[in-house]
Amino acid sequence: MKVFATRKVPKITRELLEQNQIELDEWHENHSITKHELMELIPGYDGIFVMSTQFDREIIEFSSKNIKALSLLSVGFENVDVKAATEFGIPVSNTPDVLSESTADIAFLLMQNVARKAFFNYKRVLDGNWKREFNDHLGFDLSGKTLGVFGLGRIGFVTAKRSKAAFDMNIIYHNRSRNEEVENELNAKYVSFDELLAQSDVISIHSALTPETEMIFNKDAFQKMKNSAVIINTSRGKVIDEKALYEALKSGKIWGAGLDVTDPEPMSADNPLLALENVAVLPHIGSATKETRTAMGKLAVENMILALNGKRMKTPVNPEVYED
Numbered sequence: 001m002k003v004f005a006t007r008k009v010p011k012i013t014r015e016l017l018e019q020n021q022i023e024l025d026e027w028h029e030n031h032s033i034t035k036h037e038l039m040e041l042i043p044g045y046d047g048i049f050v051m052s053t054q055f056d057r058e059i060i061e062f063s064s065k066n067i068k069a070l071s072l073l074s075v076g077f078e079n080v081d082v083k084a085a086t087e088f089g090i091p092v093s094n095t096p097d098v099l100s101e102s103t104a105d106i107a108f109l110l111m112q113n114v115a116r117k118a119f120f121n122y123k124r125v126l127d128g129n130w131k132r133e134f135n136d137h138l139g140f141d142l143s144g145k146t147l148g149v150f151g152l153g154r155i156g157f158v159t160a161k162r163s164k165a166a167f168d169m170n171i172i173y174h175n176r177s178r179n180e181e182v183e184n185e186l187n188a189k190y191v192s193f194d195e196l197l198a199q200s201d202v203i204s205i206h207s208a209l210t211p212e213t214e215m216i217f218n219k220d221a222f223q224k225m226k227n228s229a230v231i232i233n234t235s236r237g238k239v240i241d242e243k244a245l246y247e248a249l250k251s252g253k254i255w256g257a258g259l260d261v262t263d264p265e266p267m268s269a270d271n272p273l274l275a276l277e278n279v280a281v282l283p284h285i286g287s288a289t290k291e292t293r294t295a296m297g298k299l300a301v302e303n304m305i306l307a308l309n310g311k312r313m314k315t316p317v318n319p320e321v322y323e324d
């Protein structure tokens with residue numbers, strides 16, 4: 001058996017493949033693999049570790065001749081046409097749960113960072129611009145404020161839990177459906193999207209990117225938010241209309257933004273958002289800890305080995321592929 005990874009995999013993945021006598025090739029080039037390059041390589045492999053690479057219907061159909069599994073090293077799977085994979089009988093898996101704590105940490109870090117303008121103030125130190133000012137560049141306290149979670153699932157829950165424990169924040173959330181267990185545990189209140197916009201001091205976005213959520217945070221949404229509000233995004237860049245976000249921040253319609261994800265990625269260094277005082281941007285590092293990347297690599301390889309042996313994956317995103 002031979003598998004291919006569209007980027008370098010964690011050490012544990014390599015080790016477990018070796019123990020199972022499965023050969024691995026990794027994409028080593030400096031540029032992300034193109035569709036053409038991928039299609040040239042696919043015929044030589046039995047399975048693929050997918051790391052943010054796009055797998056559209058055409059690639060999936062082409063892969064179906066020999067590929068027995070697409071094992072993603074991410075929880076988000078909007079880059080894969082899962083419907084087509086199911087249609088062509090390819091099991092697809094992701095890495096849920098193991099990255100929830102690390103990703104929530106980044107949401108929490110950005111929240112504090114923006115509230116206290118930490119990046120901006122650090123830059124003042126680097127620039128030799130450290131002045132003793134009493135009334136300038138002031139942040140705000142998170143304690144007792146209202147956190148609005150858009151997409152209270154695995155990561156949203158951990159973010160809300162941290163915010164409640166650390167800052168006694170009042171939790172409101174908006175999902176497509178209510179989750180009463182979570183409501184009881186966090187004393188959280190389910191609200192409509194418009195109520196979430198109007199009532200939140202901080203909005204933390206944790207939904208998946210879907211046709212419904214794409215650009216849902218647009219000019220209209222920013223108009224409905226408090227002027228003092230902060231928006232944090234650790235889900236996917238495309239959930240926010242970045243031009244509208246810039247306008248909303250620049251005009252004072254909203255107060256600040258913390259982004260771990262942007263559209264496109266990487267964000268260009270001359271993006272005007274980076275020049276704003278109340279914006280903190282990170283290069284998509286939600287799950288980037290040694291422990292979490294190892295756990296993701298382990299789960300991904302377990303899924304791959306199961307699929308190559310004709311068994312059900314641990315965390316399939318298209319379990320219907322196993323139905324007769």
Ligand SMILES: NC(=O)C1=CN([C@@H]2O[C@H](COP(=O)(O)OP(=O)(O)OC[C@H]3O[C@@H](n4cnc5c(N)ncnc54)[C@H](OP(=O)(O)O)[C@@H]3O)[C@@H](O)[C@H]2O)C=CC1
Pocket residue numbers: 075076077096097099100103150151152153154155156174175176177178206207208209210212213234235236260261284285286287288
């Ligand atoms: N920055 C990073 O490095 C990382 C980013 N991510 C991103 O985080 C996302 C969330 O991961 P995870 O928490 O595990 O996923 P979950 O599926 O557990 O949570 C997503 C939540 O979003 C809600 N949701 C989905 N669609 C909508 C909608 N249209 N309106 C409102 N709520 C919606 C779902 O609830 P319901 O079905 O009831 O609507 C669900 O509760 C991933 O999809 C990925 O994009 C993940 C890991 C790392």
Ligand SMILES: O=CC(=O)O
Pocket residue numbers: 073074075076077099286287
């Ligand atoms: O963005 C990361 C993921 O796991 O999804």
